[in-house]
Amino acid sequence: MTFSFGTIYKIRVFGESHGTCIGAVVEGCPPGITIDTGRIQAELDRRRPGRNILTTQRKEGDVMQLLSGVLDGVSTGAPITMIIRNEDVDSSAYKNIEVTPRPGHADLMATIKYKGHNDLRGGGIFSGRMTAAFVMAGALAKQVLDGKGIKVLSHIVQIGNVKAKEGIEDQKIEGIDQDAIHCADAGAASLMEKEVYGAMSDSDSIGACIECRIIGMPPGVGEPMFDSVESVISHAMFSIPAVKGVEFGSGFQSASMKGSENNDPFIFKNGKIITKSNNAGGVLGGISTGMPIVFKVAIKPTPSIGKRQKTVDMKTKKETIIEMSGRHDPCIGIRAVPVIENMAAICALDLLMRSGL
Numbered sequence: 001m002t003f004s005f006g007t008i009y010k011i012r013v014f015g016e017s018h019g020t021c022i023g024a025v026v027e028g029c030p031p032g033i034t035i036d037t038g039r040i041q042a043e044l045d046r047r048r049p050g051r052n053i054l055t056t057q058r059k060e061g062d063v064m065q066l067l068s069g070v071l072d073g074v075s076t077g078a079p080i081t082m083i084i085r086n087e088d089v090d091s092s093a094y095k096n097i098e099v100t101p102r103p104g105h106a107d108l109m110a111t112i113k114y115k116g117h118n119d120l121r122g123g124g125i126f127s128g129r130m131t132a133a134f135v136m137a138g139a140l141a142k143q144v145l146d147g148k149g150i151k152v153l154s155h156i157v158q159i160g161n162v163k164a165k166e167g168i169e170d171q172k173i174e175g176i177d178q179d180a181i182h183c184a185d186a187g188a189a190s191l192m193e194k195e196v197y198g199a200m201s202d203s204d205s206i207g208a209c210i211e212c213r214i215i216g217m218p219p220g221v222g223e224p225m226f227d228s229v230e231s232v233i234s235h236a237m238f239s240i241p242a243v244k245g246v247e248f249g250s251g252f253q254s255a256s257m258k259g260s261e262n263n264d265p266f267i268f269k270n271g272k273i274i275t276k277s278n279n280a281g282g283v284l285g286g287i288s289t290g291m292p293i294v295f296k297v298a299i300k301p302t303p304s305i306g307k308r309q310k311t312v313d314m315k316t317k318k319e320t321i322i323e324m325s326g327r328h329d330p331c332i333g334i335r336a337v338p339v340i341e342n343m344a345a346i347c348a349l350d351l352l353m354r355s356g357l
C-alpha cells in the first residue's frame with residue numbers, strides 16, 4: 001500500500017469516505033511561505049459535493065482544519081497537516097456491496113486484496129472524496145509556485161460527444177464561472193450540461209475529458225529516465241480514481257501525423273528560444289521546454305448508476321442484478337477539474353525542487 005507521493009515536496013494522504021476525516025500531511029514545504037488558508041478553502045470549495053444539481057447531493061461543508069506546520073500564517077518547515085471532517089455520512093446504500101459488488105467500482109478488487117477487512121462504506125479509500133486531500137496539498141503547492149511565476153489552469157474540454165473549441169486562451173480558462181460546468185467555451189458548456197442532464201434522466205452517468213496547463217515552467221526541469229515530466233504527471237494523474245487516459249500535446253493524434261506536421265519549429269522570441277507550435281505539450285526528452293506543459297486527462301463515467309446492471313452474488317455464487325441507490329456524481333469530470341489542477345501543482349513544485357529551482 002502506498003499513500004504517499006513526491007520526492008522533495010512529499011504528500012501523504014489518509015482517511016476514508018465514511019470515517020472521521022480525510023487529510024493530507026505535506027513534507028517539504030519551504031519555511032517562510034505566507035500561507036493563505038482562504039485560498040486552500042477556495043480550492044476545496046471548487047471540489048465540494050452538493051454545490052449544484054450536476055454533482056452528488058452529499059452535502060459536506062469541507063471546512064479545512066490546519067493542524068500543524070504553520071505559525072502566525074507562515075510555514076515553519078515542519079510537516080503541514082490539513083484535514084476535513086466527514087459529516088453527511090449515510091452508509092445504508094453500501095450494505096450489500098460486499099455481497100454484490102458494483103460493476104466498474106473497486107469493491108470486488110479491494111475485498112480480494114484486503115481479504116475483506118477493507119472499509120467499503122462510501123467506497124472507503126476508493127471514494128472520490130479522498131481527492132480532497134490532493135486538493136489541499138496542491139492548493140498549498142500553488143502558493144509556493146506563485147513565487148516562482150508558475151500557474152496551473154484547467155477546464156473541461158469534452159463531456160460525452162460534446163467537445164470544446166481547441167486552443168482557448170489562458171485568460172478565459174482563468175475566468176471560468178466556478179459554479180457551472182468548468183468549460184471555458186460557453187457554447188459547448190451549455191451543450192455539455194444537456195449531456196449530463198440526459199444521462200441523469202436515464203439513471204446513467206457520463207464520461208469527460210479535462211485539459212490542464214502548467215504555465216511558466218522554466219526549461220530544463222524533469223528527471224530522465226524514469227522521472228520524466230510526463231512520467232511524474234501521469235503517475236499522479238492515474239492515482240486519481242476514475243482516470244483512464246493521459247496524453248501530452250498532440251498525444252494519440254500524433255499517431256496519424258507526419259514528422260513535418262508534429263515537430264515544433266524552434267524560434268527566437270525576445271532573445272529566448274521557444275517553439276512556434278506546442279505539439280510536444282511542453283516536454284521533449286522528458287524535460288520541460290519552457291512552453292506551457294499541456295496534457296489531457298480522460299475520466300470514465302461514474303460506475304455507480306441507478307440503472308439495473310449485472311453482477312454476481314458472492315454468497316449464493318449466482319449471477320444477479322444490482323440497482324444502486326445513494327448519492328453519486330452523474331459526471332465525475334465536473335468535480336475532477338480542481339483535483340487534476342491541484343495534483344498537477346504538486347508535480348510541478350516537486351519537479352522544480354528536484355531541479356534545485
Ligand SMILES: Cc1cc2nc3c(=O)[nH]c(=O)nc-3n(C[C@H](O)[C@H](O)[C@H](O)COP(=O)(O)O)c2cc1C
Pocket residue numbers: 056104105106123126127128129131240241242243300302303304327328329332335336339
Ligand atoms: C471527484 C471524484 C468523484 C467521484 N464520485 C463518484 C461517485 O459519486 N460514485 C462512484 O461510483 N464513483 C465516483 N468516483 C469514481 C470512483 O472513486 C472510482 O471509479 C473507483 O474508485 C474505481 O477506480 P477506477 O475507476 O480508477 O478503476 C469519483 C471519483 C472522483 C475523482
